[in-house]
Amino acid sequence: MSLIDTEVMRGLSTQGALSPEDKALLLGLELSPRYMSASEVLWQESEEADLFCVVKEGWAYSYRNLKNGSKQVLKFYLPGDIIGIRDFGFTRRLASAAMINKGVICPFSYQQLFELFGRSSLAAGIVATATRQQAQLSERLIYLGKYSAHEQLAHFLYEIYLRLKRIKVVKDNSFFMPLTQELISDALGMSPVHVSRTFSMLREEGLVIRNRQHVKLPDPEALARLVEFNDSYIDEFLPPSFFELLKASP
Amino acid sequence: MSLIDTEVMRGLSTQGALSPEDKALLLGLELSPRYMSASEVLWQESEEADLFCVVKEGWAYSYRNLKNGSKQVLKFYLPGDIIGIRDFGFTRRLASAAMINKGVICPFSYQQLFELFGRSSLAAGIVATATRQQAQLSERLIYLGKYSAHEQLAHFLYEIYLRLKRIKVVKDNSFFMPLTQELISDALGMSPVHVSRTFSMLREEGLVIRNRQHVKLPDPEALARLVEFNDSYIDEFLPPSFFELLKASP
DNA sequence: TTACCAACCTAACGTAGGTTATGAATTATA
DNA sequence: TATAATTCATAACCTACGTTAGGTTGGTAA
Structure with missing residues (x-):
């Protein structure tokens, strides 16, 4: 084969x-x-x-x-x-x-x-x-498989935060997120009720402030530490080798 | 943007x-x-x-x-x-x-x-x-998110069965699978103990016979029905349009 | 204003699956 | 062959999360 x-x-x-x-x-x-x-x-x-x-x-x-x-x-x-x-x-x-x-x-x-x-x-x-x-999909898979709802939601929010920051629509650690808790529950594979519960926990811990579609992460680094975020899969640019190889090709 | x-x-x-x-x-x-x-x-x-x-x-x-x-x-x-x-x-x-x-x-x-x-x-x-x-990864994500251990393991085994059949190493609905239950548990996001329990259930239902690395699916169609398997993502060939487009390109 | 609806919160209770433990069967190593 | 190390099965117990349900809030429309 x-x-x-x-x-x-x-x-x-x-x-x-x-x-x-x-x-x-x-x-x-x-x-x-x-x-x-x-x-x-x-x-x-x-x-x-x-x-x-x-x-x-x-x-x-x-x-x-x-x-x-x-x-x-x-x-x-x-x-x-x-x-x-x-x-x-x-x-x-x-x-x-x-x-x-x-x-x-x-x-x-x-x-x-x-x-x-x-x-x-x-x-x-x-x-x-x-x-x-595909890399982002893999990350989601990892979180679905092995982490608690608390860690999953934290990871999810931090990923959205990073992706939005890259396109410059995060201001003062706040951003607009047009997702209902039901849609989030369908993404994370948990019940809408448990999404709500978990948001409440994150709020009590001072990690996430949310008002409908407005989200603020007062301390993004604390969130990142909580989930041990591997941000290499969202990195900004293609590797230098990419360009070298392109120049080297006929 | x-x-x-x-x-x-x-x-x-x-x-x-x-x-x-x-x-x-x-x-x-x-x-x-x-x-x-x-x-x-x-x-x-x-x-x-x-x-x-x-x-x-x-x-x-x-x-x-x-x-x-x-x-x-x-x-x-x-x-x-x-x-x-x-x-x-x-x-x-x-x-x-x-x-x-x-x-x-x-x-x-x-x-x-x-x-x-x-x-x-x-x-x-x-x-x-x-x-x-990536499509296979998506299927796994879907099963991790929304289905019970029973359905997950059934889906997993049926996917392996289809992939092995494609490369012609399935004989009499039996195949060699060099995976420990621990490795399967790491793939499906559940505990090794529960993988064992779930295998026992599938055995009692007559859907899966397993002896260490030797697996037999006495009735693969029944398994497929159980998980409502969507096999389009494992389909054998590239679509005809693929070749038409290639011929049409300069 | 009133009525309506979607989104959300919280509580009470049930269960799928995690954890820990023990023993049996199998395979590897001496 | 004995010994050790994996792998697996099953049981007992526990918890994270699902389910059901009732209530609050905020937006929208007549």
């Missing part, structure tokens, strides 16, 4: 959509398989991200270690799956990855992917934007 | 990475803004997917209506965010999208995105693979 055997590529191939160069590139990957033992780590969270892999044999998974000692698995990878493309457009890994049992993987550098995009940095930019969204 | 004002594009622009054609394309988007009212629907689940949008003003969200009458919000979109790129590489929308308050959006067709990829259907294929992964 290799990249060219991936269902997507097989589809492209049988439809005659792959150019000879594309095919050559795909088959070239076969030449550098890595034999992995069970539990062997592919990469750790926050290491430099510069490649992705096709799982040829064995199972792998990506995960995040959490402050409370547990971990959240984001995804299991089976033969034929691509692991690590999530971090394309980021400087560092947002999650760790490891083998479950022994197997074989084929690495594929981001550099090679860039070259495929040819000249259009616009295309690369849009793809990077898409992977950023 | 337009696409070119998105943080990613601004980064590309200030680094001089955007070609004049890229810039012209981006600015051309400004010409077709759509003014949306509060609660207006952008698209419904399972409608044909052929475009994405940049949110210029207002808030939007994507969501899935669930069988039990509730809904799960997947993501809130703020000004500058791109909505609908998740479905690139799929025939139909995997989730609905709607405005929260009134606002302005700028549509951008998948066709235009294809043209940016130039000749490399390999690049397009890799991107499509990445969006498929």
Whole structure:
């Protein structure tokens, strides 16, 4: 099971959509398989991200270690799956990855992917934007899985705060948030009643002041500490390597 | 707030990475803004997917209506965010999208995105693979948010079963699954003890027979019915439109 | 002004699932 | 082979959160 055997590529191939160069590139990957033992780590969270892999044999998974000692698995990878493309457009890994049992993987550098995009940095930019969204989804998943309603809501509000600050619509730690508690409950997977309860708790702790659609976070840093916020997934700019690679491409 | 004002594009622009054609394309988007009212629907689940949008003003969200009458919000979109790129590489929308308050959006067709990829259907294929992964992540999010442990584990096992069947390693409804209950618990956000309890329930119901790493689903269809499985996100091939668009590109 | 409705708050009570603990079955290591 | 370490099953107990329900507030419309 290799990249060219991936269902997507097989589809492209049988439809005659792959150019000879594309095919050559795909088959070239076969030449550098890595034999992995069970539990062997592919990469750790926050290491430099510069490649992705096709799982040829064995199972792998990506995960995040959490402050409370547990971990959240984001995804299991089976033969034929691509692991690590999530971090394309980021400087560092947002999650760790490891083998479950022994197997074989084929690495594929981001550099090679860039070259495929040819000249259009616009295309690369849009793809990077898409992977950023996926990163936000992963964060939400982590909070849904392992944290209490209190931590979840705090995390949610702090994320909204950061995203709004980036587009310069936060003034004096206050912002406009046109969400009902019911909509928030549908996002966080809890009952509307419990959202209300949790808002009350956050208010009593002095962390959140809310009046209908007007929200104020008197001490955003305290909130961030409460949830141990990992803001690398919202970072402002594409990594410098992104531009170097673009300039280096033909 | 337009696409070119998105943080990613601004980064590309200030680094001089955007070609004049890229810039012209981006600015051309400004010409077709759509003014949306509060609660207006952008698209419904399972409608044909052929475009994405940049949110210029207002808030939007994507969501899935669930069988039990509730809904799960997947993501809130703020000004500058791109909505609908998740479905690139799929025939139909995997989730609905709607405005929260009134606002302005700028549509951008998948066709235009294809043209940016130039000749490399390999690049397009890799991107499509990445969006498929995001789709799987979304499904997991939905189950984490709104379903009981019983339904979650059933869904998880059925997804593994489908993915393994696609790569032809399921024989007689049985497969090898090198996961401990602890690892499963870390993926599903529940305690190892409860994973064991839930496996026992599924066994008593005759839905799952498991012996260490060997799993058998005597009646996969019954499992699928239990979780109302939406298998469009694991579908085998890229949509026909994908190939038509590729042939149409210069 | 009155009536109405959506959004929100709080309380009382029930339950799914967490926690802790113990023992059995399996696999790994000496 | 004995010994240790995982993995898993089941029980007893507890808590975070769901559910149901009743009341307050604020916005809107006649």
